[in-house]
Amino acid sequence: MGRRLLPRTLPELYAHALAMEREAAKRFAELEQLMRDTGIEHVAEEFGKIGREEKEQYELLALGTAGRELPEVGGWEYSWHFLGPEADRVETPTNAREAIAFALRTERRTQHFYGDVAENALDEAVRAFAAEMAADERRHVLRLELLLAREPEAAPSSEEDAGGAVLA
Numbered sequence: 001m002g003r004r005l006l007p008r009t010l011p012e013l014y015a016h017a018l019a020m021e022r023e024a025a026k027r028f029a030e031l032e033q034l035m036r037d038t039g040i041e042h043v044a045e046e047f048g049k050i051g052r053e054e055k056e057q058y059e060l061l062a063l064g065t066a067g068r069e070l071p072e073v074g075g076w077e078y079s080w081h082f083l084g085p086e087a088d089r090v091e092t093p094t095n096a097r098e099a100i101a102f103a104l105r106t107e108r109r110t111q112h113f114y115g116d117v118a119e120n121a122l123d124e125a126v127r128a129f130a131a132e133m134a135a136d137e138r139r140h141v142l143r144l145e146l147l148l149a150r151e152p153e154a155a156p157s158s159e160e161d162a163g164g165a166v167l168a
Helices: 010-037 041-065 075-082 096-120 124-150
Strands: none
Touching (some): 010 096, 010 124, 041 096, 041 124
16 A cells, blocks of 8 residues: 655645645635625635735745755645645635635645644654644634634525525
8 A cells, every 4th residue: 555645844835835834825815815805804804814824825925935945845745635736726715704714724724734744744843843834724713713613604595585596
């Protein structure tokens, strides 16, 4: 049976973390703008806060690893965890619940990645750093779960009222 590929060294984990945190900051900025454009300010504000935290995390990692030789991270290296690039392909959210659910799914995947590394890496420093990153992601997950729980369900469309099928 094959073994899952996990970062084995701090430079490998830093390379993964930089890629994930950069993408998270970008994703939250896009979601924040989408919510502002649709007038859903309370969700936009929370996305903005989380996005700034992700950007700050990325900048701290970039500063801390400046001048270090980090390995390149190929998508195949953790596709087993993230279900490959197809997992990130989504339609543009049409409402606040969809946007929050999308953000929540991606934060959970990142949390699970770090948690898996923290549980399975052989190197103590790698486990410790991954556990710290998993805890940061867990805080984001909890905030997004709360936001989703407070967001009202979308009202049924007229097609649903007439018995038509509506794609979720």
